[in-house]
Amino acid sequence: MNELVGLYPGTFDPLTNGHFDIICRAGRVVDRLIIAVAVNAGKGPLFSLEERVAMLEAQLDECSHKIQARLEVRPFDILLMDFAVQCGAKVIIRGLRAVSDFEYEFQMAGMNARLNPNVETLFLMASENNQFISSRFVKEIGQLGGNITHFVAPRVAIALQERFAADKAAGKS
Numbered sequence: 001m002n003e004l005v006g007l008y009p010g011t012f013d014p015l016t017n018g019h020f021d022i023i024c025r026a027g028r029v030v031d032r033l034i035i036a037v038a039v040n041a042g043k044g045p046l047f048s049l050e051e052r053v054a055m056l057e058a059q060l061d062e063c064s065h066k067i068q069a070r071l072e073v074r075p076f077d078i079l080l081m082d083f084a085v086q087c088g089a090k091v092i093i094r095g096l097r098a099v100s101d102f103e104y105e106f107q108m109a110g111m112n113a114r115l116n117p118n119v120e121t122l123f124l125m126a127s128e129n130n131q132f133i134s135s136r137f138v139k140e141i142g143q144l145g146g147n148i149t150h151f152v153a154p155r156v157a158i159a160l161q162e163r164f165a166a167d168k169a170a171g172k173s
Contacts, residue, residue, distance in 0.1 A: 006030030006069070006122070007089035009080055011038050012052050013045040014156045015059060016138055018130035022095040023060075025124055027067035034087050035060070039077040046139055046163060049075050059153050081115040090119055097126045097134070 056073045076083045109121035133151050142148045142160045149157050
């Protein structure tokens with residue numbers, strides 16, 4: 001029997017409970033799930049690629065017993081479909097929070113299918129309690145001193161608070 005490899009790409013800046021929800025649910029669909037952390041310098045990430053990979057690995061180590069699939073975290077800085085081929089992935093996992101996400105994701109899935117029709121895109125709807133969470137909002141709330149503990153894991157909340165405090169001390173905020 002062939003192993004079904006799924007690829008869940010994102011910037012994960014930071015990893016939210018919504019991301020983790022999709023990881024857990026995708027882990028019930030595929031045999032091996034690669035969480036692909038994009039460099040994506042165009043988004044101006046708060047955390048470095050290495051920091052984002054480390055946060056994901058730490059969170060997955062803590063919770064891997066809840067996930068059926070074998071998990072792997074890998075950074076990437078090439079075309080997603082080329083990365084999928086390198087990994088042997090047959091499925092791209094994408095999370096949808098709201099109707100507004102669908103148009104962009106639909107276009108992306110179409111482009112990816114044109115680039116490689118052998119890789120399918122699987123959309124998973126965010127769970128009801130995670131539909132409103134976005135990394136951008138979490139960062140904005142945290143930077144303004146708001147409580148982000150309902151949106152991210154404790155270790156991520158601490159990392160965000162430390163980063164904002166360091167930026168403030170350096171006069172960056």
